[in-house]
Amino acid sequence: MLKILLPTILLMPTSMMCNKKHLYATSTITSFMIALLSLQLMKPLSTATLTLSNPYLGTDHISSPLIALSCWLTPLMILSSQNHLSTEPTMRKRTFITTIIFLQTSLMIAFSSTELITFYIAFETTLIPTLIIITRWGNQVQRLNAGIYFLFYTLMGSMPLLVALLFMQSNIGTLSLPLLQLNMSSMQNSWGYTTWWFAMLTAFMIKMPLYGLHLWLPKAHVEAPIAGSMILAGVLLKLGGYGIIRVSLTMNPPMKNLYYPFMMLALWGIIMTSLICLRQTDLKSLIAYSSVSHMGLVIAATLIQTPWAITGATTLMIAHGLSSSMLFCLANTNYERTNSRTLIITRNMQVLLPLMTLWWLTASLTNMALPPTINLMGELSVITSMFNWSNITITITGLGIILSATYTLYMFSTTQLGGELPPNMLTIPPNQTREHLIMTLHTLPMMLLMLKPQLISGIM
Numbered sequence: 001m002l003k004i005l006l007p008t009i010l011l012m013p014t015s016m017m018c019n020k021k022h023l024y025a026t027s028t029i030t031s032f033m034i035a036l037l038s039l040q041l042m043k044p045l046s047t048a049t050l051t052l053s054n055p056y057l058g059t060d061h062i063s064s065p066l067i068a069l070s071c072w073l074t075p076l077m078i079l080s081s082q083n084h085l086s087t088e089p090t091m092r093k094r095t096f097i098t099t100i101i102f103l104q105t106s107l108m109i110a111f112s113s114t115e116l117i118t119f120y121i122a123f124e125t126t127l128i129p130t131l132i133i134i135t136r137w138g139n140q141v142q143r144l145n146a147g148i149y150f151l152f153y154t155l156m157g158s159m160p161l162l163v164a165l166l167f168m169q170s171n172i173g174t175l176s177l178p179l180l181q182l183n184m185s186s187m188q189n190s191w192g193y194t195t196w197w198f199a200m201l202t203a204f205m206i207k208m209p210l211y212g213l214h215l216w217l218p219k220a221h222v223e224a225p226i227a228g229s230m231i232l233a234g235v236l237l238k239l240g241g242y243g244i245i246r247v248s249l250t251m252n253p254p255m256k257n258l259y260y261p262f263m264m265l266a267l268w269g270i271i272m273t274s275l276i277c278l279r280q281t282d283l284k285s286l287i288a289y290s291s292v293s294h295m296g297l298v299i300a301a302t303l304i305q306t307p308w309a310i311t312g313a314t315t316l317m318i319a320h321g322l323s324s325s326m327l328f329c330l331a332n333t334n335y336e337r338t339n340s341r342t343l344i345i346t347r348n349m350q351v352l353l354p355l356m357t358l359w360w361l362t363a364s365l366t367n368m369a370l371p372p373t374i375n376l377m378g379e380l381s382v383i384t385s386m387f388n389w390s391n392i393t394i395t396i397t398g399l400g401i402i403l404s405a406t407y408t409l410y411m412f413s414t415t416q417l418g419g420e421l422p423p424n425m426l427t428i429p430p431n432q433t434r435e436h437l438i439m440t441l442h443t444l445p446m447m448l449l450m451l452k453p454q455l456i457s458g459i460m
Contacts, residue, residue, distance in 0.1 A: 001041070001053035001054075001057045001058070001059060001112055002053055002054070002057070003037060004034055004037050004038050004041075004067070004071065004108065005057075005105070005108055005109070005112075007030070007033075007034050007037075008031075008034055008071075008101060008104055008105050008108065009105055011027065011030050011031065011034070011101050012098050012101050012102060012105075014026065014027075014030065015027045015094055015097045015098050015101065016094050016098055020090045023090070023093060023094065023097070024078065024082060027075075027078055027097045027101075028075050028078050028079060029075075031071075031074045031075040031078065031101070031104075032075040034071055034074075035068075035071040035072045035074065035075060037071075038067055038068045038071035038072070039068055041059050041064040041067055041068060042064055042065065042068060042455050050114065050177070050178060052114065053112075055114070056113060056114060056115060056118060057109075057112045057113060057114065058112060058114045059111075059112055061314075062242065062245055062246065062249075062310075062314055063111045063112055063242070063246075065314065065318050065455065065456040066111045066235070066238055066242055066317070066318070067107075067108055067111045067112060069234065069235060069238075069318055069321050069322070070104055070107045070108060070111070070231075070234075070235045071104065071108070072441075072445065073230055073231065073234045073235060073321070073325060074100060074101065074104045075441075076230065076325070076329075076438055076441055076442065077100055077226075077227040077230050077231060078097060078100060078227075079434060079437065079438050080226045080227065080230065080329050080332065080438050081096065081225065081226055081227045082434065083336055084137070084225050084226060084227075084336075085137075096133075096137060096227075099129045099132050099133060100129070100133070100227060100231075102129050103126060103129035103130065103133075103231060106122050106125040106126050106129070107122075107126060107235055107236075107239075109122040109125075110122035110123050110125075110126065110239060110242075111242060114176060114177050114178065115175055115176055115177070116165055116168075116175040116176075116177065116180075116247075117165060117169075117175050119243070119246075120158075120161065120162060120165060123158070123207075123239060123243070124155075124158060126236060126239065127150075127151060127154055127155070130150070130228065130231065130232065130236065131147050131150065131151055133224065133225065133227060133228040133231075134146055134147045134150065134220055134223055134224045134225075134228050135147040137225040137227075137228070138223040138224055138225055138228070139223070139225060139335075140222065140223045142219070142222075142223055143223040143224075145219070145223075146216075146219040146220050146222070146223035146224070147220075147223075149215065149216040149219050149220065150216045150219070150220045153206055153209075153213070153215070153216040154206060154207065154216070156206075157202055157203045157205075157206035157207070157213070158203050158206075160198075160199035160202060160203060161199055161200055161202075161203035161204075163199065164195070164196045164199040164200055167192065167196060168196060171192070177246070177250050180250050180251060181250055181251075194254070194255060194258060197254035197255075197258055198254075198258060200243075200247055201244065201254070201258075201259070201262060203243075204239075204240040204241075204243040204244045204247075205240065205262060205299065206240070207236070207237065207239050207240030207243070208237060208240035208241060208295045208298070208299055209237070209240070209292060209295065210262065210265055210266060210269065210295075210296075210299055211265050211266065211268060211269020211270075211272055211273060211292060211296060212265050212269070214269070214273075214292045217232075217237075217288055217291070217292060218285050218288040218289060220232060221233070221284055221285070221287070221288035221291075221328075222282065222284050222285050222288065222341075226328060226329065226332040229284065229288075229328040229332075230325045230328055230329065233287070233288070233291050233320075233321070233324040233325055233328060234321040234322070234324065234325040235321060237291060237295055238317045238321060240295075241295070241298045241299070241302055241313060241317050242317075244299075244302040244303070245302050245310055245313065245314070248302065248305050249305075249310070253305055259303045262299065262303060263299075263300055263303050266296045266297075266299040266300045266303070267296065267300060267393060267396045267397075268396075269292060269293070269296040270293050270296040270297060270396060270397065270400035271396060271399060271400060271403065273289045273290070273292040273293040273296070274290075274293050274400055274403035274404055274406075274407060275403065276289050277289045277290055277293070277403075277407035277410075277411075278403070278406065278407050278410060280343075280407075281342055281343055281344065282341050282342065282343070283331045283334065283335075283341045283342075283343055283346070283411070283415065284328065284331050284335075284341050285341075286343075286407065286411055287324060287327045287328060287331060287411075290324070290367065290404070290407065290408070291320070291324050293400065293403075293404060294316065294320045294324075294404075295320075296400075297312075297313075297316060297379065297382050297383075297397070297400070298313045298316055298317055298320075298382070300382065300386055300393075301313035301316070301381075301382040301385060301386070304385055304386065304389050306385050306388070306389075308381050308384060308385040308388075309381070309382060309385035309386070311381050311457050312377075312378050312379070312380070312381025312382035312383075312384075312385060313378070313382060314378075314456060314457065315374055315377055315378035315381060315453065315456055315457050316375065316378030316379060316381075316382060317378075318374070318378075318449070318456045319366070319373070319374040319375040319377075319378050319446070319449075320375070320378075322366075322442055322445055322446050323363060323366040323367045323375060323442075323446065324367070325442060326359075326362075326363045326366075326439060326442035326443070327363045327364075327367060329435075329438050329439065329442065330356070330359060330360055330363055330439070333356060333431070333435055334346045334349065334415065337425070337428040337429060338424060338425060338428065343411070343414045343415060344414070345422055345424070346415055346422075346425070347414055347415060347416075347417075347418065347419045347421075347422065348416070348417065348418060348419050348420070348421050348422075348425075349415055349416050349425075350416045350417060351421055352421070352425060352428060352430075353428075353430070353431055355431060355436070356431055356435075357416045359436075359439040359443075360412055360415065360416050361412065361416075362439075362443055363439075363442075364408045364409070364411065364412040366446055367404075367408050368404055368405040368408040368409070369401070369404070372450050373446065373450060374446065374449045374450060374453055374456070377453055377457070379401065381457075382397075383397045383398075383401075
């Protein structure tokens with residue numbers, strides 16, 4: 001673990017001090033080498049045990065794929081932001097790259113920490129660089145408003161979590177995950193235990209986000225620059241799911257009457273956010289709401305806590321991280337050419353950029369879980385485990401899948417097909433090799449994971 005963490009930390013002073021001509025090349029190549037190094041973590045996944053690199057950091061079959069995903073997206077974020085930062089002075093470019101690398105470091109510590117308080121600190125630390133990226137480099141006038149929404153939603157949700165952790169520390173005497181498994185029987189079925197679980201679930205549900213607590217997400221996505229959208233959709237939403245999985249596998253599950261309201265909201269949210277997507281006029285907002293819909297499935301799976309459900313949730317988180325990040329990159333290529341995210345203004349793009357239509361088709365098909373993509377594998381595992389839990393859920397999840405396919409096809413057909421070419425698009429510049437490289441590096445892991453899905457599906 002340290003062989004990935006230390007180069008990442010050292011990349012921050014490197015990007016601040018290296019020659020300005022080699023800034024992008026140095027940061028991109030080094031972060032890409034770290035991403036390739038992180039793939040080593042996927043190797044010892046034959047057992048469910050925690051592999052400790054030292055007393056505070058460890059990886060297992062749940063955290064390893066998420067660490068690899070956050071490392072993989074970092075060079076892609078730097079690549080995709082080049083055009084956005086082209087007019088900025090060199091010092092601001094350095095600050096931007098350092099902020100992204102700091103965010104990656106805090107994510108890696110969050111996913112690999114074996115102490116709950118270390119996890120909490122890293123979980124909260126991700127707020128600072130994300131807030132800076134949204135409020136300083138966002139495109140729109142509402143970015144400060146979006147940053148405040150993002151900050152206060154997450155902070156208000158996390159305060160009860162901190163109190164719960166301190167309460168548990170005083171009761172049990174440790175917050176180490178391996179030791180907690182031995183000591184949880186003393187707290188079962190007490191009023192304090194129920195309150196503790198409620199605080200824990202609320203904090204993670206806001207991060208996911210659960211429908212009803214999701215109002216910060218579309219705002220943050222719409223106002224954020226491309227790097228902010230990629231890391232938000234790709235990795236930050238997964239912190240909530242990872243937290244629920246990690247805590248619920250370590251401790252006794254909550255009482256059924258506690259997680260029923262969360263389950264109802266998650267299932268209802270799948271339908272509601274899909275319907276919201278069908279009437280969206282803003283491209284980034286549509287992709288953001290589709291993330292809420294997919295995360296509803298992950299929330300439901302993490303609450304059931306069967307091996308099939310946990311496998312499906314982990315697979316779906318990785319699959320969604322790659323496909324939604326790719327969709328935001330594609331939306332950004334449209335925005336950079338037309339300065340608009342309105343669907344009706346950017347229609348019939350296939351006439352001008354036919355190769356980009358192929359990438360749009362690939363991203364859309366993976367987003368709607370076409371066989372044999374890993375998105376389908378994740379969704380099928382979740383739906384099967386939910387049907388096992390309660391037969392009636394098949395109607396909600398089935399309707400959610402139909403609506404998901406509908407809004408994805410609506411998005412693809414509106415942006416790429418049909419209608420007369422708008423006059424403002426006749427002079428747009430052609431695609432760059434850099435953009436095709438970003439799309440290839442998103443598609444490649446998705447294709448390779450189809451051949452060996454065991455890498456991310458845990459020990460099932």
